[in-house]
Amino acid sequence: MPRARHAGAGRESVTAHQEPPVELTAAAREDGVDAAAAAARRLIDSLLRAGDGTEVAMSGITEQLTAIADRLDAHAPPFDERMVAMWAGDATTRHDPVTGPENALAPPVRFAGAADGSVSAVVELGVAYQGQPGCAHGGVSALLLDHALGVANHWGGRSGMTAELTLRYRAPVPLFVPLAVTGRQVAVDGRKLWAEGAISTPDGAVCVAAKGFFIGKHLPRPR
Amino acid sequence: MPRARHAGAGRESVTAHQEPPVELTAAAREDGVDAAAAAARRLIDSLLRAGDGTEVAMSGITEQLTAIADRLDAHAPPFDERMVAMWAGDATTRHDPVTGPENALAPPVRFAGAADGSVSAVVELGVAYQGQPGCAHGGVSALLLDHALGVANHWGGRSGMTAELTLRYRAPVPLFVPLAVTGRQVAVDGRKLWAEGAISTPDGAVCVAAKGFFIGKHLPRPR
DSSP states (O other), X not given: OHHHXXXXXXXXXXXXXXXXXXXXXXXXXXXXXXXXXXXXXXXXXXXXXXXXXXXXXXXXXXXXXXXXXHHHHHHOXXXXXHHHHHTOSSSOOSSOTTTOTTOTTOOOOOOEEOTTSEEXXXXXXXXXXXXXXXXXXXXXXXXXXXXXXXXXXXXXXXXXXXXXXEEEEOSOOBTTSOEEEEEEEEEEXXXXXXXXXXXXXXXXXXXXXXXXXXXXXXXXXXO | OHHHHTOSTTOOOTTGGGSOOEEOSOOOOSXXXXXXXXXXXXHHHXXXXXXXXXXXXXXXXXXXXXXHHHHHHHHOXXXXXXXXXXXXXXXXXXXOTTTOTTOXXXXXXXXXXXXXXXXXXXXXXXXXXXXSTTBBOHHHHHHHHHHHHHHHHHHHTOOOEEEEEEEEEOSOOBTTSOEEEEEEEEEEETTEEEEEEEEEOTTOOEEEEEEEEEESOOOOOOO
C-alpha cells in the first residue's frame, strides 16, 4: 500500500523524484459511456459557443438529444442497481462531477499522488466554467479544491467528509490555460483531518488557496 | 430601481409579504439554445443512469453528439464576438454554470430577490451532482452558495468579487429533493462586502452555511 509510505503527511521525501506519480482517479476509456460523456462535454461547450443566432436549427438538436436520452432511459437499469454499480470497488469513482469520466459535468480532472504526500492535477477549464469574463467561476474553483482536498486525504491515508472549507481568492483563475490543482493532508488527530490545496497558473502563481477540516467518516455505500 | 429600497441590508421590511419576489436570474426560454441545453442536461443525467452494460450502442451516441458539435462549431461566431454577446446587458448572465439556461452544467438555479433584502431559489439536484452516495458533492454546494452570495450582493445594491468564502457542512445535502438556497448581504463598508447564505432541506434544516467576503469590483466586460 503506497499510502502507508507517506502517512506522516507533510514529510518531504528525498526519493520523490525517483517514484512515478500514482493515478488516484479514474482514467477515461476511449469507448462506451466515457466516450459518449466526452462527446456530451464537447457538445455543452459547442452550444455555449454557438448560442442563438446562428443558422443551425436548435429545435432539431433538441429533438435529437431528447431521442437519445429517451433511448438511454428505456434501457437503463433500475436506479438502485445502478447506484450499487456506481459505488462498487475502491474509493475511485467514475461518475463524480470533478473527476468522473462518465459525468459530462466533470472537466474531468485526473489527480495523481506523489511520494511526498501531495496530490496534483493539471486541468484546462473551458467557457462552460466561466464566472467573470474569461475567468473560472469562483464556485468552480471551490468545487475543484474541495475534491482535491478529499483526494489528498485519501492519499494521506485517511478519508473524510468536509466539515469546513475556506477559500481565499487571490487572483482570477483564467480559462483556457493549464492550471495546476494541488492538495495535501497536513494534519490528522484521530478522526479529525486537515488538508490544504491551491489552484495555480502555469507560471506558479496561486490564484485560489483552500484549507479544509474533515471528519473521518463516509456515508454507507449502496449495496 | 428596486435595489435602492433595501440598500440597508438586513433591514426587515414589514411590507415584505405584500411585494412579489423579483426574478434576478435569467428565465429559460422554451426554444433555441436554452431548449437544446435543457435536452443536453437531461442527456448528461441519462448517460450516468445508463452507464455501460446496457444494449444501447454508446458508439452511435458518441458519433451523433460529435456530429452535432461539429455542426455547431462550423456555424459559431468568432469567440471574441460571442463573448461580447454573452456579457452584453445588465448583470444577468445566460451562460454561467449555476443559473445559465444556455449552460448544460447549470441545474439551472433561478434566484429571486425579496423586499427584505434576501435572495432565494429552490433547486433539485440530480445524480450528476453526486458526491457521497445519494448526496450532493460538497463542492457543488460551494458552487451554488458562492453564486447565491454574489446574487445577494447584487440585490443588496453592490456587487463584488469573492475574496474569501467559508463553508460549514452541517449535514449531507440530499439529491432529488427541493432544496432552498438562500443568501443575504449582511454588511457593506466602502468596497468591502459581506454576505451569508445557506442550503436547507424542505423541512428547513440547514445542511451547509456559507459566509463570504467580497471586494466591490468586476473584471472589464468584453466589448
